[in-house]
Amino acid sequence: MDPMSVPVADYVGLSAVIFFIGVAGVIVRRNPLIMLMSIELMFNAANLLFIAFSRAWLHNAGHIFAFLIITVAAAEAAIGLAIVVTVFRTARHVDVDDVALMKG
Amino acid sequence: MGNEGTYPYLLLLWLLPLAGAIVNWAFGPQLKRAAGPLGSAFVGVSFIATVLMWGAATQGVPGGAIGAHQSLFSWIPGFDFGLLMDPLSLLWTLIITGVGFLIHVYSIGYMDGDKAFARFFAYLNFFVFAMLTLVLSDNFVGLLVGWGLVGLASYFLIGFWFFKPSAVAAARKAFVINVAGDVGIMFAIFMIFASVHSIAYGDAFAFTSYPSGWLFAICLCLFIGAAAKSAQIPLHTWLPDAMEGPTPVSALIHAATMVTAGVYLVARCAPLWSHDANAQLLVGTIGALTALVGAILGCGQWDIKRILAYSTMSQIGYMIMGVGVGAYEGGVAHFFTHAFFKAQLFLGSGIIIHALNNEQDVRRMGGLRAKLPFAFWAMLTGVVAISGIPFLGAGFFSKDLIIQGALEHGHPIMYAVGIVTAGITAYYMCRMLFITFLGNYRGNVDPSELGIRHPELAGTPAHEEDDAHESHGRAPAWLMNVPVAILMVPTVLIGWLMFGGENSPWAHFFAQTFPHETMAAPAPVSEMFTAVIVFVCVIIGIAVAWMRYGAAPAAENAVERLRVESVRMPAVLTNAFYFDAALDWIFVRASQLLGTLFGRFLDPQVIDGAVRETVFSAQWLGTLVRSFQTGLMRTYAFLIAIGATIFMIYYALAAGGVK
Numbered sequence: 001m002d003p004m005s006v007p008v009a010d011y012v013g014l015s016a017v018i019f020f021i022g023v024a025g026v027i028v029r030r031n032p033l034i035m036l037m038s039i040e041l042m043f044n045a046a047n048l049l050f051i052a053f054s055r056a057w058l059h060n061a062g063h064i065f066a067f068l069i070i071t072v073a074a075a076e077a078a079i080g081l082a083i084v085v086t087v088f089r090t091a092r093h094v095d096v097d098d099v100a101l102m103k104g
Numbered sequence: 105m106g107n108e109g110t111y112p113y114l115l116l117l118w119l120l121p122l123a124g125a126i127v128n129w130a131f132g133p134q135l136k137r138a139a140g141p142l143g144s145a146f147v148g149v150s151f152i153a154t155v156l157m158w159g160a161a162t163q164g165v166p167g168g169a170i171g172a173h174q175s176l177f178s179w180i181p182g183f184d185f186g187l188l189m190d191p192l193s194l195l196w197t198l199i200i201t202g203v204g205f206l207i208h209v210y211s212i213g214y215m216d217g218d219k220a221f222a223r224f225f226a227y228l229n230f231f232v233f234a235m236l237t238l239v240l241s242d243n244f245v246g247l248l249v250g251w252g253l254v255g256l257a258s259y260f261l262i263g264f265w266f267f268k269p270s271a272v273a274a275a276r277k278a279f280v281i282n283v284a285g286d287v288g289i290m291f292a293i294f295m296i297f298a299s300v301h302s303i304a305y306g307d308a309f310a311f312t313s314y315p316s317g318w319l320f321a322i323c324l325c326l327f328i329g330a331a332a333k334s335a336q337i338p339l340h341t342w343l344p345d346a347m348e349g350p351t352p353v354s355a356l357i358h359a360a361t362m363v364t365a366g367v368y369l370v371a372r373c374a375p376l377w378s379h380d381a382n383a384q385l386l387v388g389t390i391g392a393l394t395a396l397v398g399a400i401l402g403c404g405q406w407d408i409k410r411i412l413a414y415s416t417m418s419q420i421g422y423m424i425m426g427v428g429v430g431a432y433e434g435g436v437a438h439f440f441t442h443a444f445f446k447a448q449l450f451l452g453s454g455i456i457i458h459a460l461n462n463e464q465d466v467r468r469m470g471g472l473r474a475k476l477p478f479a480f481w482a483m484l485t486g487v488v489a490i491s492g493i494p495f496l497g498a499g500f501f502s503k504d505l506i507i508q509g510a511l512e513h514g515h516p517i518m519y520a521v522g523i524v525t526a527g528i529t530a531y532y533m534c535r536m537l538f539i540t541f542l543g544n545y546r547g548n549v550d551p552s553e554l555g556i557r558h559p560e561l562a563g564t565p566a567h568e569e570d571d572a573h574e575s576h577g578r579a580p581a582w583l584m585n586v587p588v589a590i591l592m593v594p595t596v597l598i599g600w601l602m603f604g605g606e607n608s609p610w611a612h613f614f615a616q617t618f619p620h621e622t623m624a625a626p627a628p629v630s631e632m633f634t635a636v637i638v639f640v641c642v643i644i645g646i647a648v649a650w651m652r653y654g655a656a657p658a659a660e661n662a663v664e665r666l667r668v669e670s671v672r673m674p675a676v677l678t679n680a681f682y683f684d685a686a687l688d689w690i691f692v693r694a695s696q697l698l699g700t701l702f703g704r705f706l707d708p709q710v711i712d713g714a715v716r717e718t719v720f721s722a723q724w725l726g727t728l729v730r731s732f733q734t735g736l737m738r739t740y741a742f743l744i745a746i747g748a749t750i751f752m753i754y755y756a757l758a759a760g761g762v763k
Contacts, residue, residue, distance in 0.1 A: 026741045035737075096737040103735030 011052035019045035030095050032084045036077060043073040105242065105306040106173025106188045111160055114174050114187055117153035117201065118236050120146045124229035132222025140212035143225030147208050147232055151201035154194070161194040162613070170616050173242060182302040188242035191617050195436065196239040196361075196368055199443045203360050204232050206587035210451050211352040213583030214458060224264060228356070231257035235361050239368055243303040244293045247369070251289060251329065254362045255282035261357060262349040274345035281342045285332025289369075292325035309375035323376055323383035326369060327390075334366025335417045336394045336424055341684050343417050347409040351457060354409055355450030359416045360443040367420065367439050370427040371618070378430065378619045387428030388510070392518040392525075395421030397681060399528035403535065404677030406556075406670070407464045408453045411536045415490065416446055418529060422506050425518055431509020432618040437602050437610055438506055441498035444598060445489035448591040452482035455584055456540065460547065466536060467554040467666045471545040480541050482588045487537045489595045491530035491642050494635060501599030508634045523634075527641030534649035539666070543659035546666075553663055555670025605631070 018041055025038025047066045054062025088094050124146030128139050135142060157172065164170030171190025178184045189197065208228060215224050234257050238250025256279075263275030295318055297303055300311045314322070330336070335343035346358050357363070370377060370387060377383050398418030405411045419442050426435025456472060456479050457464055473480045489497030492504070507522035546554060602610040652658055658665060679685065 023741075023745050027738055027745065030738070099737065100735030103733060 008052055008056045011048060015045045015049045015052070018042075018048065030097055032080070032087070032094050032096050035096065036080045036084070039076065039080070040073060043069055043076075105169060105304075105309075106171040106190060107160075107163060107169050108173050108175065109160075111157065111172050111174050111187075111189075113153040113156045114160075114172060114189055114240070117150040117157065117197065118187060118233070118240055120150040120153070121201075121229045121232035121236065125226050125233060128222050128226035128229060132226060135222050137216075137221065139222035139225045140208075140215070143229050144205060144208035144212065146229060147201055147205045150232070150236075151198075151205050154197045154201050157189055157197075158194065161189040162191055164190075164616060182297065183245065184243065184302075184304060185246055186242040187240045188305070189240060191613055192368070192371060192436065193239045195440060195613075196364075197236060199440065200232060200235050200239070200361050203443055203447050203591070204228075204356055206590055207352050207356040207360075207447060207451070210355075210454070210584050210587040211350075213581070214352050214454055215350065216583075220264070224261075224350070227257060227260045227264065228353075231261065231357060231362070235365075238365055242305055244289070244296060244305070244308065245303045247372075248286065248289050248293060251333065251365065252283075252286050254357075254365065255279060255286065255333070258282070258346070258357050258362055261353040262346045264349055264353065268348065270345075271348040274342070274348040278342040278346050281339050282332050285329040285339065288325045288328025288332070292322045292329070295322050295325065305372065309373075319376060319380045320383050323373070323380055324386070326373060326376075327366075327383070327387055330366030330369045330387075330424070331390065332366075333369075334363050334420045334424060336366065336390050336421065337397060338683055338687065340394065340398070340417050341680070341687060344405075344410050344413040344680070347407070347413050351409065351450060351454035354413070355447045355454070358413065359446040359450050363416060363420055364423065364439045364443070367423040367427055367435055370424065371432050371436050374427070374430075374432050374618050377428070384428055384430060384513075385515075388425050388515055388518055389428075391421045391423070391425030391428050392510075392521040393421070394418065395425060395525045396521050396528075397421075399525045399532065401677065401680050402532040403528065404673055406467055408456065408466050408469075408536065408540065409450070409464055411466070411532065412446070412449055412453060415449075415529065415533065416442075418525060419446065419490065422503060422522065422525070425522065426506035426509055429510050429513040429515050429518060431506055431513060433602075433610060433614050434502065434505030434509040436614070438499075438502035441489065441502040441594075441599055441602075444591055444594040445486045445498060448482055448588055448595050449486035449490065451584070451588045451591065452479050452486060455479040455482070455588070458584070463547065465556065466539045467556060467670065468547050468549070468551070469540045469545070470543045470547075470662060471541070473541040475545070478585055478588075482592060483537055483541070485592050485595050487533045489599075491533055491646065492526055492638060493530075493642060494639055496596065498595055498597070498599035500635075501602040504631065504635050504638060505602060507638060508631050511629065511634070519634075523638055523641055526638045527645040530642040530645030531649050534646050535653055538649060538653035538659075539662075542654055543662040546663060549663055553667060555667035 022038045022041035022045060025041065026035050029035055029038065047069050050062040050066045050069070054060065054066075084094060087099055091098060124143050127146075128135065128143050132139055160172040162171070171188060171194075173186060173188050175184065175186040208225070211224065211228065215221055218224060231254060234250055234253030236250075238247055238254055241247045241250055259275045259279040262278055263272050265271050266275075293303065296308050299314050299318060300308050302308065328339075332339040343358060343363065347354055349358070377387065395418045398414045398416075398421055402411050402414035402418060405414060419438065423435045423438045423442070426432070426438060428435075456469065456476060459476055459479070460469065463469070485497065489499040491497070492500040494500050503522075503526060507519060507526070510518040510522055602608050605611070652665075653662075676682070
């Protein structure tokens with residue numbers, strides 16, 4: 001089946017839904033692992049848009065951006081997990097609301 | 105002004121007293137008792153050099169330059185410094201070095217035994233140098249330098265006995281008031297330089313196009329300086345207090361020379377005054393007022409030196425009135441005669457004070473004629489001279505010149521004030537003479553019986569300076585008597601120089617010095633008439649004084665009479681017309697109020713307040729912003745999401761708008 005038989009507006013709609021699921025996850029959940037997963041969701045929503053528009057307009061820049069974002073997401077996950085591990089070592093549990101050292 | 109040239113004697117007479125001051129200052133401890141003769145010698149040689157300068161100082165062609173001018177150095181364009189000796193400054197220099205020398209010699213006897221003997225002569229020499237700088241300068245800045253230095257010397261010498269708090273207070277008062285006058289002269293110099301672009305006397309006097317009103321302002325500022333230095337109302341209050349200094353100082357600085365610097369200034373700037381009738385009127389009025397007020401206050405004093413101080417103030421009032429109204433020869437003549445007879449009066453009173461172990465209250469004297477015959481004759485000739493008894497004393501001639509001059513220049517009120525003051529002068533001087541020398545000695549009477557409520561406040565108490573001022577010095581008595589005896593000659597005779605109107609030696613001496621104004625109308629009364637009226641007033645004054653203090657019945661119960669007079673003395677007189685209180689209210693209290701305003705309000709509230717408010721607002725802003733920093737990651741995420749949403753909505757709408 002030709003992927004372009006699905007209209008591009010559907011991809012945008014799906015992407016928006018995934019993105020807001022990600023946003024809601026970050027805001028609502030207190031477990032940093034879940035929050036990292038939600039951030040991955042937002043990255044992938046963006047990736048989906050890039051790929052969809054790249055295919056629709058037959059333009060390769062979108063593919064390149066998708067790879068770039070996957071790289072950034074990998075780095076972000078590494079740093080994020082490192083922070084989570086560090087916090088766990090000192091606090092023996094992980095809850096982002098307890099990590100409030102920056103409170104003014 | 106002046107014939108340019110090199111005059112070694114001029115430099116010599118100017119710098120010798122400075123050399124004396126330096127030597128006495130530097131080697132005082134080594135010189136010990138030699139400091140006195142040495143300091144006197146420097147001034148004596150300076151006097152000889154002054155006499156040798158006589159010819160050069162009076163040389164000149166009619167209408168041209170007169171006197172000797174010696175350039176010293178130039179600083180920047182317009183600032184040329186030099187020495188000028190014309191008849192006017194010659195006259196002052198003669199008094200400063202001549203009378204100054206006699207007072208130096210007298211001081212050897214008077215100050216003998218004082219711990220700071222050399223310091224005294226160092227100060228006295230320094231004063232002579234400063235005063236010579238003042239009168240010999242050929243420009244206003246040099247004048248101001250001398251003006252400030254004599255004020256400094258006066259400060260040193262009033263506070264010479266610095267262990268007396270009253271002397272220190274008096275010295276400070278004199279210095280502060282004199283500095284107020286210095287500032288006046290400084291502003292006059294600013295205005296002169298701004299218009300003339302030169303500080304030289306000659307340029308300033310030759311300049312004719314002063315901006316409108318500036319001439320009066322310059323004269324006014326100069327006169328503020330003159331009034332402060334010459335103890336004119338309302339800046340006179342320091343002079344009676346200045347009597348805290350040793351008596352030779354009172355004679356030299358606060359009677360003969362320094363306090364007449366104001367007369368010199370007005371006489372020197374005669375070309376300026378002659379062009380401004382308002383300035384003349386102002387100076388003449390202040391002078392007449394000072395003469396009258398000083399004479400009235402002299403009637404209410406008990407301290408012999410304070411009587412003489414108020415009489416000095418009154419006599420300088422005469423001089424200022426004379427030079428103010430344009431009778432320059434008269435004003436300067438009175439300076440000349442006054443320098444002799446007032447120095448003599450002070451030195452005579454010094455002999456009394458010395459003999460009575462520093463007693464200065466006339467109530468505790470009395471009957472001294474037998475004890476101190478020489479002092480009696482010295483004081484008597486002085487009193488005759490200052491009272492203006494015709495032909496017997498110098499004061500008669502010069503005072504009449506001023507009184508008649510006031511009328512000739514069209515000031516009948518000042519004329520009347522001058523005549524009345526002459527009568528009062530005769531009264532209070534004879535009062536002093538009779539209380540001091542007639543009757544019986546009252547030194548052993550209990551002070552309270554004489555109405556002396558606070559013996560410690562009535563003049564200098566006896567025995568106070570026994571530590572530092574050993575009254576029974578080893579110096580022979582002639583050291584103090586000879587200078588007074590020499591002074592008696594000019595006191596009696598010098599006035600004849602002024603006798604003869606236009607043809608007198610005095611008039612010839614000053615023929616080319618002062619501007620001659622054409623009289624609008626001849627004076628309505630002759631000189632002879634004036635002399636007679638003055639004489640009548642003087643006789644009345646002497647008669648009243650004789651009735652009250654001299655006649656046999658008054659002298660017999662002198663103790664009771666003096667007690668009654670002391671107790672009933674009007675408060676106006678004991679408080680000296682409340683001038684001190686008025687100055688205190690107007691200047692001291694006002695300054696304190698201003699200080700309080702700054703200290704209590706402006707500084708803590710406005711300046712500190714601004715700093716404090718800056719801190720507070722930063723803190724408040726910090727508190728406000730801090731409340732956003734919850735530290736909760738999910739809050740930040742939420743805010744980021746909202747922000748991103750707002751951006752998205754905005755751009756979506758904006759993109760729609762573009763289409």
